[in-house]
Amino acid sequence: MTASVTATVDGRPVTVPAGTTILEACRRLGVEVPTLCFLETLEPVNVCRLCVLEVEGSRALVPACSRPLEEGMEVRTDTPRVRHSRRMVLELLASAVDLGAAGPEVARWLAEYGARPERYGPPAPPAPAGARDGRQAGHHPGAPTGTRETLAQPVKVDNALYVRDYEKCILCYKCVEACGEQAQATFAIAVAGRGFDARIATEFDVPLTESACVFCGNCIGVCPTGALMVRREYEMRREGTWAPERQSATATICPYCGVGCTLVLHVQDNRIVKVTSPLDADVTRGHLCIKGRFGVTFVEDAAPTSDRGGA
Amino acid sequence: MEANGRAPASDPAERAALDEVLGPPPTAWLGGARREVDLHVASADARPGRDRLLPALLALQRTAGTLTPGAVHDLARRLDLPPSEVYGVASFYALLTQSSPAAATLHVCDDIACSLAGAAEVAAQAREAIGPEGEVGRGGLRWRTSPCLGQCDRAPAAFLQRTGEEDQVLAPVSLPWSAWAAPRPPAPTPPPPQVGGERRLLARVEVVDPEDLDAYRAHGGYEALRRALDLGPEGVVRELAAARLSGRGGAAFPTAAKWEAVARQPSRPHYVVANADESEPGTFKDRVLLEGDPFALVEALTIAGLATGAERGYVFVRAEYPLARARIAHAVEVARRRGYLGRGILGRRFDFDVEVRSGAGAYVCGEETALFQAIEGRRGEPRNKPPYPTAKGLFGKPTAVNNVETLANVPLILRLGGAAYAADADADATGTRLFAVSGAVARPGVYEVRARVTLGDLIGLAGGAPRGVRAVLLGGAAGAFVGPDALDMPLSPAAARARAATLGSGAVVVFPRGADLTAAVGRIARFFRDESCGQCVPCRIGTVRQEELVRRLAEGSPLGTAAEERALFDDLARAMRDASICGLGQSAPNAVESALRLGLIAGEGEGE
Numbered sequence: 001m002t003a004s005v006t007a008t009v010d011g012r013p014v015t016v017p018a019g020t021t022i023l024e025a026c027r028r029l030g031v032e033v034p035t036l037c038f039l040e041t042l043e044p045v046n047v048c049r050l051c052v053l054e055v056e057g058s059r060a061l062v063p064a065c066s067r068p069l070e071e072g073m074e075v076r077t078d079t080p081r082v083r084h085s086r087r088m089v090l091e092l093l094a095s096a097v098d099l100g101a102a103g104p105e106v107a108r109w110l111a112e113y114g115a116r117p118e119r120y121g122p123p124a125p126p127a128p129a130g131a132r133d134g135r136q137a138g139h140h141p142g143a144p145t146g147t148r149e150t151l152a153q154p155v156k157v158d159n160a161l162y163v164r165d166y167e168k169c170i171l172c173y174k175c176v177e178a179c180g181e182q183a184q185a186t187f188a189i190a191v192a193g194r195g196f197d198a199r200i201a202t203e204f205d206v207p208l209t210e211s212a213c214v215f216c217g218n219c220i221g222v223c224p225t226g227a228l229m230v231r232r233e234y235e236m237r238r239e240g241t242w243a244p245e246r247q248s249a250t251a252t253i254c255p256y257c258g259v260g261c262t263l264v265l266h267v268q269d270n271r272i273v274k275v276t277s278p279l280d281a282d283v284t285r286g287h288l289c290i291k292g293r294f295g296v297t298f299v300e301d302a303a304p305t306s307d308r309g310g311a
Numbered sequence: 312m313e314a315n316g317r318a319p320a321s322d323p324a325e326r327a328a329l330d331e332v333l334g335p336p337p338t339a340w341l342g343g344a345r346r347e348v349d350l351h352v353a354s355a356d357a358r359p360g361r362d363r364l365l366p367a368l369l370a371l372q373r374t375a376g377t378l379t380p381g382a383v384h385d386l387a388r389r390l391d392l393p394p395s396e397v398y399g400v401a402s403f404y405a406l407l408t409q410s411s412p413a414a415a416t417l418h419v420c421d422d423i424a425c426s427l428a429g430a431a432e433v434a435a436q437a438r439e440a441i442g443p444e445g446e447v448g449r450g451g452l453r454w455r456t457s458p459c460l461g462q463c464d465r466a467p468a469a470f471l472q473r474t475g476e477e478d479q480v481l482a483p484v485s486l487p488w489s490a491w492a493a494p495r496p497p498a499p500t501p502p503p504p505q506v507g508g509e510r511r512l513l514a515r516v517e518v519v520d521p522e523d524l525d526a527y528r529a530h531g532g533y534e535a536l537r538r539a540l541d542l543g544p545e546g547v548v549r550e551l552a553a554a555r556l557s558g559r560g561g562a563a564f565p566t567a568a569k570w571e572a573v574a575r576q577p578s579r580p581h582y583v584v585a586n587a588d589e590s591e592p593g594t595f596k597d598r599v600l601l602e603g604d605p606f607a608l609v610e611a612l613t614i615a616g617l618a619t620g621a622e623r624g625y626v627f628v629r630a631e632y633p634l635a636r637a638r639i640a641h642a643v644e645v646a647r648r649r650g651y652l653g654r655g656i657l658g659r660r661f662d663f664d665v666e667v668r669s670g671a672g673a674y675v676c677g678e679e680t681a682l683f684q685a686i687e688g689r690r691g692e693p694r695n696k697p698p699y700p701t702a703k704g705l706f707g708k709p710t711a712v713n714n715v716e717t718l719a720n721v722p723l724i725l726r727l728g729g730a731a732y733a734a735d736a737d738a739d740a741t742g743t744r745l746f747a748v749s750g751a752v753a754r755p756g757v758y759e760v761r762a763r764v765t766l767g768d769l770i771g772l773a774g775g776a777p778r779g780v781r782a783v784l785l786g787g788a789a790g791a792f793v794g795p796d797a798l799d800m801p802l803s804p805a806a807a808r809a810r811a812a813t814l815g816s817g818a819v820v821v822f823p824r825g826a827d828l829t830a831a832v833g834r835i836a837r838f839f840r841d842e843s844c845g846q847c848v849p850c851r852i853g854t855v856r857q858e859e860l861v862r863r864l865a866e867g868s869p870l871g872t873a874a875e876e877r878a879l880f881d882d883l884a885r886a887m888r889d890a891s892i893c894g895l896g897q898s899a900p901n902a903v904e905s906a907l908r909l910g911l912i913a914g915e916g917e918g919e
Binding site: 046047048049050052060061063066067081084085088089092093095096119120121134136137138139140142143145146147148149170171180187188189190191192193194195196197198201202203204211212 | 380394397402456672695840843845847856859862863868870879882883886890897
């Protein structure tokens, strides 16, 4: 195997170390390739298909996030075929999933690629609580004719620390990887069900408090769409008091143990509303434990009762 | 991994079922009784592999009629897996349930061929006898509709899962309800399959006792393996190359190239896999081979092992083929006993053995990498390619995976010689092909023909279509409809391509004049929606939108104009083809597209 490979991206030559993905090569050239299920700190699962692009000689489009660049490869990132598939991925997601909390980048792509989710008709009525759990594989009940089926369903609120709003879930698998093999090794959640009924679940859909969950919140840290959210942010958004423009971010070190994790305290109106850790922090790679992520509100004058047992 | 030590309890029958599949738990860490030594050591070596997961789940399902939380937790502990993962796998497969148990579940096929044969009536009877679909009703029974069961030649068909009993195929469903709902239903003997045509691959089917190794040998059996051992691995590949054998599973990849690629891989061990997960609607040719000539598959797989340097082969049979699975398992056992499998086969320095695995109800597991996932005890989610199976396949090792019919050609080629096999070739195809002909023909069955034979002649072999031909579905749900004008089309890949069709899996479903094609197209759209694994966006959501669109057209209530609906479909089809991970999503729009082109959907305004 050669130490480096040379290929072209949109006609521009690029030389990268062997094993570099197409996505990484594009980023080095400053070519934007949109991604949803990709995260620098996790292994690519190439399921959202938003990063697909054309590779000369390949019948189907190729996911940039997982495919290594090969010697002599001719990659095209902005052809009509590429733009069509990206538009459809965004449009299909927006037609079924609530992307409202997915951040400004997703909103920009939806506009840029011209996604029109309303083409599929008005949304079908939301599923009652629990109805999407435990559906028999291979027996999907369709939406009423003339409507488009969505993931709309009640939010799962079963603990004091965070909520799971699965109508915002694009099934990127990141939370499963962060809970299990690639960060926390807790394995409280997995992908269950099949097809449109595939979903993130604990065993038999038991509440998190009865699962193996240790409430590290690393699933929240990797969630790209706001489907997983700390309870305080969720409640402030519901009350209409969530105001990112009034928030400051202060980097500090976790006061609990000797590991020394980098914390970023998101403060609004002199209140810690969320704690995160940067993806590029040497110690954490974005991951924290229950104490760092949820246990620093003691610095406030009085913690609101809502953080004490969900009252 | 149960939090707070609060795992629900299993019952003794479930634990016994697990012991039977997994053996007794070796240590307390894996669910056994606690011994003094377990307090000091945790031996990972004793851990059974994750690949025992699907067999164990199937055993539990049979024992209790469902997968109880207690059993899932027990199994998780026994395999050292998280319960969430076990649940994730269990909830992927259609024949595994996590809801309340039924004494028996009847899966009533309502797919295209069975619908032509009165499946709706069977479903109506089931509803009346038991209650609403999917619920445990009268007599503790449950019924559900099912995708194609591969019994199209004996339609209408049903598949019966009984708690504590072997699975049973009812084809045709002719018994009165009281009979099969009884505690001990009679096991009806299905009518023998109709076979016809040139009968090279089918030579022994319905002629030679499929359970008798000596009879197999008396009809040319195991001559090919001897020849292969004389030729050596390279010699076998040379013969296949000379025969120009290409895969019969749908993709038509040259078999010699595949085997050679595996043989050359430095990574060890190598594996060979027979893909007997035949689930393409309208397809049942592999079933006839598996049930009628099982030793031939074992011999072919042994030759594949020799040629690719593999010591272990797997046969992955769909769960809905209990007779095929039993026949193959029997053939493997007899072959092992008689020295055709195991160590030092036929006195040579060649070791090879075969394991038979069962699916659990998932069309997508016919996709080769999803099939590996199922054997490995995972959700049947196809892997991105490359890497291809020849480099990284089963258990991440180089693997040659071949369709049953492809393998059936291998002993024939070695007996005839590759050049002789290819001698009577048609333009782009050597050898014969099996076609499963069903629907409105006089003698539904499996017919073996060469590529020069036309579609009309094939239907003639099946006794003709007494009620005329309105359309033919070629290649199953992943294939395409053709009109009566295609009856003069030779059955070659190139001729099919020229008509924007495919021979695919060899399924040929004939729709008579006046048939309800709208319903058939709707069923195909539902099929892909229900069988999508759910992993990638274009397929998971695209197949849902396609089904909604087809239903709007069928009910004559399009969103906007017909042209707008057509544009929407074209947009969906392009993205599913271009951006889906695997062949399921990529081929999901094929049949619907051909039906739109031919104007077969009634409410659409262009049809009859």
